[in-house]
Amino acid sequence: MAGEDRGKRPAWAPPVLRGDRLEAGLRTLELDVRHRLDGLLQGNHLGLVPGPGSEPGEARPYQPGDDVRRMDWAVTARTTTPHIRETVADRELETWVAVDLSASLDFGTALCEKRDLALCAVAAIAHLTGGGGNRLGAVLSNGAETVRVPARGGRAHTRGLLRKIAELPRAGEGTRGDLSAILEQLRRPPRRRGLVVVVSDFLGGTEWQRPLRALAARHDLIAVEVLDPRDVDLPEVGTIVLADPETGRQREVHASALLRREFAAAAQAHRDQVARALRQAGTAQLTLRTDSDWIADTVRFVVARKRRWSGGAA
Structure with a gap:
C-alpha cells in the first residue's frame, strides 16, 4: 500500500507523496524521473512530440x-x-496538462493511489518536454475547485507545479468531477499550438470527447489513463462493499464468480469505449497502473511513438 516503507516496496513504486513525507517524496520522484527515464531512453527522450512544428x-x-x-x-x-x-519541432514548445483529481482518483489498492500516479505522470511529462525554452502550464481540478498554473519554464516551476498537484484538497463526498469543463478551460482562450496532455482515470461517460476533438484541431494530444486493479476486476473475497466516491453511494454485494465475470466484462467494455473515443479524437493513449512499473510503461510509450514518426514498426 501507499503507506509502506519504501525499502519494502519495488524500486519502481512511486514515493509517498502526502503529509510530512511530501517534500522528501517530491525530491525522490524528481531523481527517479531524471535518472530512470534518461537511463532507459539513453538520452533519446528529447522531443516527446515531433512538432507541431512550423x-x-x-x-x-x-x-x-x-x-x-x-x-x-x-x-x-x-x-x-x-x-x-x-x-x-518549434524551438519553444508549450505544453499544457489537464489533471483530473476528482474523488475517484483518491483510491488505490496496490502500491499507491491513482492520485499519486497522476502526479508521477505529470513529472514524467515535465521532464520529457523540458529544456530549450519550453514551457509547461496546467489546469487542475478536483471537481469543487479548479486551479490554473500559467505556462512557464524551469525546474523550479516544475517543482512548484508538482507541489500544487500534491496539495490540492481532496474533493468531498458527493463532488463529481467534470473532465469536459477542464478541457474547455484549455480551449478558451485559444493558445499557441503545442502539446496537451490529459491525465484522468476516464471513469464515467465520454462527454469529454467533443472538447477533446476541438483541442485536437490545434494541438498534439496525449491521454494518460490512470488505473487501479480494482477498476477492472473484483477480488475473490466474499462479501464486499462497493462505493462510488463521487456520490457517496454504497452497496454491499457478494463477490460471486458470476458477479466478478460481469464486473470484468463491464469494465473492459468501458475501457474499450474510452480507447475508441480517444482514437476518434486523434489522441495517443498511455495507460499507467498502480500495480505496474509506471516509468517502464512511459518509456515503451515514448519509444513506440518515435518509431511511428520515423516510419519504423510500432
Whole structure:
C-alpha cells in the first residue's frame, strides 16, 4: 500500500507523496524521473512530440497511423506513392496538462493511489518536454475547485507545479468531477499550438470527447489513463462493499464468480469505449497502473511513438 516503507516496496513504486513525507517524496520522484527515464531512453527522450512544428522537414512514405493532415500531395503526385511531410519541432514548445483529481482518483489498492500516479505522470511529462525554452502550464481540478498554473519554464516551476498537484484538497463526498469543463478551460482562450496532455482515470461517460476533438484541431494530444486493479476486476473475497466516491453511494454485494465475470466484462467494455473515443479524437493513449512499473510503461510509450514518426514498426 501507499503507506509502506519504501525499502519494502519495488524500486519502481512511486514515493509517498502526502503529509510530512511530501517534500522528501517530491525530491525522490524528481531523481527517479531524471535518472530512470534518461537511463532507459539513453538520452533519446528529447522531443516527446515531433512538432507541431512550423518548419517543413523531410518527406517520407506514408505509414498506417500517420496523420493524414501532413500528407505531401506534391511528392505523392510525383512519386505515385503516398508521402507525408515531417515537421521540425518549434524551438519553444508549450505544453499544457489537464489533471483530473476528482474523488475517484483518491483510491488505490496496490502500491499507491491513482492520485499519486497522476502526479508521477505529470513529472514524467515535465521532464520529457523540458529544456530549450519550453514551457509547461496546467489546469487542475478536483471537481469543487479548479486551479490554473500559467505556462512557464524551469525546474523550479516544475517543482512548484508538482507541489500544487500534491496539495490540492481532496474533493468531498458527493463532488463529481467534470473532465469536459477542464478541457474547455484549455480551449478558451485559444493558445499557441503545442502539446496537451490529459491525465484522468476516464471513469464515467465520454462527454469529454467533443472538447477533446476541438483541442485536437490545434494541438498534439496525449491521454494518460490512470488505473487501479480494482477498476477492472473484483477480488475473490466474499462479501464486499462497493462505493462510488463521487456520490457517496454504497452497496454491499457478494463477490460471486458470476458477479466478478460481469464486473470484468463491464469494465473492459468501458475501457474499450474510452480507447475508441480517444482514437476518434486523434489522441495517443498511455495507460499507467498502480500495480505496474509506471516509468517502464512511459518509456515503451515514448519509444513506440518515435518509431511511428520515423516510419519504423510500432
